[in-house]
Amino acid sequence: MDQIFELLAITLGAILANNFIFSQFLGICPFLGVSKKVDTAVGMGIAVTFVMGLASAVCFAVNKFVLIPLGLGYMQTVAFILVIASLVQFIEMFLQKSMPSLYTALGVYLPLITTNCAVLGVVLLNVQNDYSFISSVVYGITGGLGFLLAIVLFASIRERLVFADYPKAFEGFPIALVTAGLMALAFMGFSGLKIW
C-alpha cells in the first residue's frame, strides 16, 4: 500500500508540482524549438516519454550493477550520457525495422532527444532521490508525460498567439518566452499540492 502511495506521489509530482519544464527548467530547447504546431509537439512529447522511461530503466541497472559496486558513483553523468546516446541510437534502429510507422511519426525528434537535458535530468534525479527500480521507471515515464502536457499546452497557446495583438518587437521567441514564463507561474500553483 505504501508503495502505491509513493508511486502516486511521484506521478503527481512529476506531472504537476515538479513539472520538468515549468519548475525544473529541463528540456527547454525542444520545448521552445518544436512547439510551433500541436502535431509535432505531440510527436516530440511521446518520443521523450518513451526515451525517458527506457533510459530510467537502463541507467538504474548500469548504476546499480556497474557504477556502485566499482565505486565509480562520481562518473554517473558521463556514464549516463553514454547510455542515453547509445539507447537512442538503438531505439531508432529498432523502430525503423519493427515499427516503421511510429518511426516516421517520430521522425527527426528521436535523434534530437539524445541531447535533451530532461532525459539526463531524470536519470540523475533517480539516483539523487534513491528511487527503487519501479519508482525510477514510473518517475521517468510520468516525467515524460509532464513534458508532453507542458509542450502540448504551450504549442496550443502558440498556435493561437499568431492571431494575438502584441507589439511587433515581441514577435517570435520573445512572446513565446513570456508565455512560457506565465505558464511556469501558473504551474507554481501546484507546488502546494498535498495529498496526505
Place this chain on the structure above:
Amino acid sequence: MMNVLYAIVVLGVLGAVFGLILAVASKIFEVKKDPREEAILSHLAGANCGGCGYPGCGGCAAAILAGDAPVTACAPAGPENAAAIAEIMGMAAPTGERQVAFVRCTGGINAKKRYDYVGVKDCVSATKVAAGPLECQFGCLGFGSCVTACQFGAMSIGENGTAVVDPEKCTNCGACMTACPRHLIVSVPASKKVHVTCANQDKGKAAMSVCSSSCIGCGLCERECKKDAIHVVNGVAVVDYDKCVGCKLCTKVCPRDAIIPVATAEEKEKYKAIKKAQAEKAAAAKKAAEEAAASSAQ
C-alpha cells in the same frame, strides 16, 4: 592515479559494450535503404533552400526517388546535376537550357508616384496601402521583397529603383517569383538577351501617362519582327523565346524604349534610314516592273 585509470577502463569497457550492441543491432535491424537516395542527395545543391517545395534536400531526394518530383526539381543544382540524377534514375537526360529570373519592369524613377510611402520597407506592405505608391498598378515597387527572398545574393535594387537579377548568380529557384506581390518576376532562358521590360497591361494613353518607359501595346515590334517572335498579349508585348533569334529589330522600332537592350537614338536613326532606302528601292522596283508590264502590253 589508479582511480583515474580505473574510471577510464570501466567507462571504456562500458562504451565498447554499448558500441558492440549497437553494431550487432545495426546488423539485426538493418533496413534496406535504396542506395540511389544517397547518390541523388549528393547531386543536389545542399543549401536546403526549400525552393523545390520539399523540406530540405533530403526530402527532395526522397521525392525524386519516389517519382513525385522531376529530376530537375533542384534548380540551384543546375543542368549537369539534373543529368546525373536522371542517369541514376535511369531516365533520359533532360534537355532544356538554363533559365534565370527576369524582372519585367524598369519603371522605378520613370514611374509616376501617387504618394510617398513611408511604411515598412516591404513590397507586400506597400501594395496594401491604397494599392501601392505607384500610379502604375503593374510596376516594381522597389522595396526589395525579392532581394530579401533571394538566398543566393542574385537580386538587388538597381540604379533606377527597380529590382535587377544578376543572371550569373541566379539559380532560378523561384523564391523571388513567389515573394513579388506583383508577379513581375518570370523565368527566361539565360541565353536570350531581348526582353520586354514592362508588364503594364493598360493600353495606349493609360499606360503612357503613368510611366515614361511603359509598353503601350502599339504593336510596332510585332509588325517589325521577321520571326513572329513578339506579340502584344493583354496590352503588353511578350517575347516568344522559342522563336526569338535576338536580331534586336524590335528594340529599334520601340517608341518607348521598353525592349532591352535599348537601342540608342543613333541606331534608331540608322535603322530608319536603311528602312527608308529599302522602301524607296522597293517602290522604284515596283514602278519599273509596272512600266515594263505596260510596255510589253503595248
